[in-house]
Amino acid sequence: MGSVEECMDAAVRVARAAGQVVLEAVKQEKHVSTKSTPTDLVTEADRLVEELIISTLRESFPSHRFIGEESCAAGEPCVLTDSPTWIIDPIDGTCNFVHSFPMVAVSIGFAVKKELEFGVIYHCFEETLYTARKGHGAFCNGLRLQVSKEKDVSKALILTEIGAKRDPETLALFLGNMEKLLRAPAHGVRIIGSSTLALCQVAAGAADAYYQFGLHCWDMAAAAIIIREAGGVVMDTSGGPLDLMSRRIVAAASQEVAGFIVQQLKPIGYERDDCG
Numbered sequence: 157m158g159s160v161e162e163c164m165d166a167a168v169r170v171a172r173a174a175g176q177v178v179l180e181a182v183k184q185e186k187h188v189s190t191k192s193t194p195t196d197l198v199t200e201a202d203r204l205v206e207e208l209i210i211s212t213l214r215e216s217f218p219s220h221r222f223i224g225e226e227s228c229a230a231g232e233p234c235v236l237t238d239s240p241t242w243i244i245d246p247i248d249g250t251c252n253f254v255h256s257f258p259m260v261a262v263s264i265g266f267a268v269k270k271e272l273e274f275g276v277i278y279h280c281f282e283e284t285l286y287t288a289r290k291g292h293g294a295f296c297n298g299l300r301l302q303v304s305k306e307k308d309v310s311k312a313l314i315l316t317e318i319g320a321k322r323d324p325e326t327l328a329l330f331l332g333n334m335e336k337l338l339r340a341p342a343h344g345v346r347i348i349g350s351s352t353l354a355l356c357q358v359a360a361g362a363a364d365a366y367y368q369f370g371l372h373c374w375d376m377a378a379a380a381i382i383i384r385e386a387g388g389v390v391m392d393t394s395g396g397p398l399d400l401m402s403r404r405i406v407a408a409a410s411q412e413v414a415g416f417i418v419q420q421l422k423p424i425g426y427e428r429d430d431c432g
């Protein structure tokens with residue numbers, strides 16, 4: 157089966173290799189299509205990179221399970237079991253990738269018995285590698301990461317993402333949630349177009365919190381353990397424990413900031429990842 161350490165080494169190698177493929181693909185013509193909504197984009201590169209990652213890992217770990225963004229979009233089951241499971245986003249920030257906006261990542265999380273064991277996120281443009289293993293800390297290119305520990309939301313820089321739904325009701329809720337945080341007043345609210353890289357900024361202490369409705373398990377898996385290991389908190393938008401399949405998250409540098417955000421948010425309904 158391979159030790160967790162062997163799995164993590166393999167994840168680092170394949171994330172770097174995949175990142176180089178993404179970087180080359182940015183320069184080529186992109187064939188873009190849509191998935192759940194007109195703003196939920198996918199390219200040929202997303203599928204090729206996911207195939208590369210899964211086939212490489214499957215060769216070394218044939219008994220493991222794989223949850224990948226594009227495999228799930230193609231109808232593969234998206235269910236987290238007790239088996240060792242790799243949770244993969246081949247290109248996080250596909251819209252950024254399409255526009256060559258330099259915030260694009262490869263994200264690989266690994267869970268055993270539904271517990272996250274490690275996460276690896278590779279920032280393709282900056283060629284930086286974020287890693288964390290349970291109980292061993294979080295790192296960026298080998299340097300230890302530490303959240304800011306900010307407790308006061310009026311001194312906080314908060315990140316979020318819009319998600320794929322753009323119907324008037326969803327947009328009103330999204331803007332209402334953001335308005336409440338701007339009125340707090342948080343120092344600022346930012347949208348960078350990649351959930352995983354936004355969450356890495358919280359782990360790195362460059363932002364103090366992140367929240368979103370509408371992201372997926374492959375956006376959360378690797379990043380959640382990176383934030384925890386950097387000393388931050390991750391939770392459900394209701395304030396309960398994080399549920400990887402729930403499509404919602406609050407992550408923060410302190411319980412205080414996370415708790416404040418939880419109190420402000422009105423939920424936006426998205427179908428669970430494991431609903432069928």
Ligand code: IPD
Nearest residue numbers: 248249250317319349350351371
């Ligand atoms: C998406 C991006 C986006 C966020 C979505 C994610 P993808 O991932 O992170 O910023 O708003 O919720 O699903 O589709 O680019 O891999």
